[in-house]
Amino acid sequence: MSLSITLTLNGVTRAIAFEDARVTLLDLLRDRLDLPGTKKGCDRGQCGACTVLVNGRRTTACLTLAATLEGAEVTTIEGLAPEGTLHPVQQAFIDNDAFQCGYCTPGQIMSAVGLIAEGRAGTDPERIREGMSGNICRCAAYHGITLAVQQATRSMVHPDTAAKTGDAA
Amino acid sequence: MKPFDFKQPATLEQALTLWHPGAAWLGGGTNLVDLMKIGVARPDTVIDITRIPGLSEIDLADDGSARIGALVKNSDLADHPGFAARFPMVAEALLSGASGQLRNAATLGGNLMQAPRCPWFQLPESACNRRNPGSGCDARQVGGLALIGASEGCSAIHPSDLCVPLLALDAVVEVAGPDGHREVPFATLHRLPGEHPETATTLAPGELIVALRLPAGAARFAGHAAYLKVRERTSFAFALTSAAAALELRDGRITAARLALGGIAPKPWRVPEAEALLIGQPPGAEVFARAAAHALEGADPAARKNWRRLLAIRTAQKALHMAALGTPETLPALPGSVFRSPAQEVSHA
Ligand SMILES: Cc1cc2nc3c(=O)[nH]c(=O)nc-3n(C[C@H](O)[C@H](O)[C@H](O)COP(=O)(O)OP(=O)(O)OC[C@H]3O[C@@H](n4cnc5c(N)ncnc54)[C@H](O)[C@@H]3O)c2cc1C
Ligand code: FES
Ligand code: FES
Numbered sequence: 153m154s155l156s157i158t159l160t161l162n163g164v165t166r167a168i169a170f171e172d173a174r175v176t177l178l179d180l181l182r183d184r185l186d187l188p189g190t191k192k193g194c195d196r197g198q199c200g201a202c203t204v205l206v207n208g209r210r211t212t213a214c215l216t217l218a219a220t221l222e223g224a225e226v227t228t229i230e231g232l233a234p235e236g237t238l239h240p241v242q243q244a245f246i247d248n249d250a251f252q253c254g255y256c257t258p259g260q261i262m263s264a265v266g267l268i269a270e271g272r273a274g275t276d277p278e279r280i281r282e283g284m285s286g287n288i289c290r291c292a293a294y295h296g297i298t299l300a301v302q303q304a305t306r307s308m309v310h311p312d313t314a315a316k317t318g319d320a321a
Numbered sequence: 322m323k324p325f326d327f328k329q330p331a332t333l334e335q336a337l338t339l340w341h342p343g344a345a346w347l348g349g350g351t352n353l354v355d356l357m358k359i360g361v362a363r364p365d366t367v368i369d370i371t372r373i374p375g376l377s378e379i380d381l382a383d384d385g386s387a388r389i390g391a392l393v394k395n396s397d398l399a400d401h402p403g404f405a406a407r408f409p410m411v412a413e414a415l416l417s418g419a420s421g422q423l424r425n426a427a428t429l430g431g432n433l434m435q436a437p438r439c440p441w442f443q444l445p446e447s448a449c450n451r452r453n454p455g456s457g458c459d460a461r462q463v464g465g466l467a468l469i470g471a472s473e474g475c476s477a478i479h480p481s482d483l484c485v486p487l488l489a490l491d492a493v494v495e496v497a498g499p500d501g502h503r504e505v506p507f508a509t510l511h512r513l514p515g516e517h518p519e520t521a522t523t524l525a526p527g528e529l530i531v532a533l534r535l536p537a538g539a540a541r542f543a544g545h546a547a548y549l550k551v552r553e554r555t556s557f558a559f560a561l562t563s564a565a566a567a568l569e570l571r572d573g574r575i576t577a578a579r580l581a582l583g584g585i586a587p588k589p590w591r592v593p594e595a596e597a598l599l600i601g602q603p604p605g606a607e608v609f610a611r612a613a614a615h616a617l618e619g620a621d622p623a624a625r626k627n628w629r630r631l632l633a634i635r636t637a638q639k640a641l642h643m644a645a646l647g648t649p650e651t652l653p654a655l656p657g658s659v660f661r662s663p664a665q666e667v668s669h670a
Contacts, residue, residue, distance in 0.1 A: 155327065173327035173367065176354070196355050197423055209396075209425045215354045216426065219327045220347070220369050267421060272400070278654040285556035286420020 157222045161185070162231025170218060177221065178202045178213035181228060189229040189258050193288070200287030203259040203266070204228050210266025212286075229258035232265065241265050244304035245297075252291035263287045264301045268308055275302045322357045326366045333373050333531070337499055339366070340527040346370050348392065348431030351423050356436060360445045361452060371428070376531055379404055385540035391430035391530045395483070396421070398429065408535060409648045410486040410546040410565050417550045417657030418482040420557050430530040433484060433494065433510065434522065437477035437587075438559055439466060450474040451518040458518075468620040468630055470586040475518030479511060479588045482657070486548055486565035488589040489581035490539040498528035511588035521587075542567035542579065547643035550583070550657035551636050560584035562633040563657070566640035568604065575599045580616055580641065585633050592616045604645035606638075613637035 156169040170184065178195070181187040181204070193201030195214045202213040205227040233239040241264045244250070251257045263284060273279035280301045281294070289297065330336040340346075345364035347353055348371065356362035370376075376390040381403045389398060395415050398404060405412035419427065441447040441459040448457035458475055460466050465476030484507075492507040511522055524530070546567040552558040563583035569576045578599040581591040595615040602608045613634045620630045639659070653661040 173325055174322045196358065197351055197419075200420065200422060203422055210422050211426045212351070212422045215349075215351050215423075217327070217347070217350060217354060217367070217369075220329070220350070220371065222329070263422065266425075270396075270400075270421070272421075276654060282556050282655055283421055286422045 160225040175218045177216040180218040201259040203262040241304040244300040248296045248299040250296035250300040256289045323363045329369045348428035349426035352435045385537040387535045395427040396424040407540045410548040413656045414482040414548040439477035454519045468585045472514045475514035484589040485583035489565045489579040493534045495532040549640040562636040564637040564640035566644040609641040
């Protein structure tokens with residue numbers, strides 16, 4: 153069964169053909185479109201490593217069939233900021249040592265971007281931890297991740313009062 | 322994963338025509354795609370229903386009732402301010418389930434129809450009457466899972482959080498099928514396994530959930546409602562036990578009560594006689610304990626399950642207590658959690 157979809161991927165609209173309806177968005181990105189920044193952890197929705205934005209909302213690419221995405225807008229870690237620059241969430245992860253091995257980090261960052269857009273957590277550390285609970289970090293960088301989301305929220309939502317480091321979480 | 326044909330009907334009529342035995346509806350895919358990957362679901366055709374128009378609305382009527390399209394995302398329903406104000410324990414149950422990413426994909430219809438998380442059901446090598454009728458049940462090795470409502474053939478537990486408050490509030494499911502439209506009271510949507518564990522719901526093959534309604538009377542519990550979910554970690558875990566409790570209080574007495582439990586049975590569990598024990602009583606620890614114990618009457622007394630029976634009773638008791646204190650002004654930071662801080666429990670009654 154041959155399928156084709158038109159996607160706006162990291163700002164570029166492109167027609168994508170593939171042979172098999174079993175292809176997930178995650179495998180499409182990594183294996184066919186040369187965008188390996190999105191990671192595969194569990195492949196079952198349990199770890200968040202594959203988090204991307206679909207139509208501006210965070211979702212797990214591993215449980216999304218590519219065939220369902222006709223007309224969708226997809227943003228991956230590669231497309232978050234223009235080449236050579238960092239998105240405020242990326243900068244905040246560096247500033248707060250929010251990773252060790254880095255494997256979960258693209259998913260954490262995309263999830264944080266989604267969470268901040270949802271406006272559900274603000275800078276409340278408890279709400280940030282709850283909102284980020286779909287992203288597992290086996291290195292347990294959770295403290296830094298919470299600080300990074302606080303810092304990024306401040307700089308994105310209230311740029312005037314942005315401090316470089318977050319509140320004690 | 323078994324190869325399949327992919328269809329994306331543009332109308333409800335097209336969708337109903339495309340269905341045939343062996344086909345599966347696809348909502349958000351967070352359950353179906355997962356089960357297809359591990360070889361538990363093996364459809365020959367996947368019918369993506371998410372392009373069907375008119376199934377994504379949330380309508381709040383002036384009489385207090387609500388109608389929610391089957392394709393409404395779990396996150397959009399929980400975040401709808403009018404809906405959450407009217408049915409706070411439904412919003413809280415939704416937000417206590419899965420993760421932010423999954424709730425953005427998961428649909429209302431898919432949540433209602435999700436499959437059990439029984440480890441043997443999810444392991445194609447093992448015996449499972451639900452997956453493979455007549456093959457037996459490997460969950461018997463551990464004495465079965467459900468505390469109540471199980472049969473010899475199957476003891477898988479219904480995993481949904483959302484379904485627990487929906488049962489308590491007498492929701493109604495609107496269904497479309499080859500023979501037209503019909504309505505299914507929530508209490509009869511899910512089946513007990515009995516001799517046919519392979520049939521988990523009362524939907525006929527080819528029927529599709531199109532909407533869910535909450536009756537006008539459900540909104541009167543808005544000021545005194547709680548969903549409590551006990552988990553092995555604070556967030557992103559299925560319920561060990563859960564309870565939806567809702568009260569109407571007048572002059573210091575309970576005038577209406579609802580209590581439903583999750584995590585203990587093959588379907589969300591509700592015992593009207595337990596609710597009746599509360600009517601006319603002032604809210605208090607003793608009457609809550611009696612009602613909670615009554616809701617678990619008939620639970621499997623096996624020693625290896627006794628801790629869960631006790632946990633379920635205490636979960637129901639605490640949920641009733643939280644409901645009596647009053648619904649918090651804003652959704653708690655940790656939805657459904659026992660670690661909701663006391664400040665957030667303060668009553669606005
Ligand atoms: C890691 C993980 C953690 C989770 N944790 C929780 C949790 O804590 N609490 C909880 O409640 N849930 C939890 N879930 C389950 C989640 O809520 C369900 O997967 C989700 O609600 C299913 O919705 P969907 O739209 O993605 O369904 P799909 O996967 O698309 O479909 C599920 C089933 O419903 C059928 N279906 C879909 N739509 C309709 C319709 N309109 N009419 C008839 N049949 C239909 C499909 O054919 C399929 O059989 C978790 C899931 C995952 C992967
Ligand atoms: S790879 Fe998608 S959630 Fe783990
Ligand atoms: S940084 Fe190693 S898993 Fe998160």
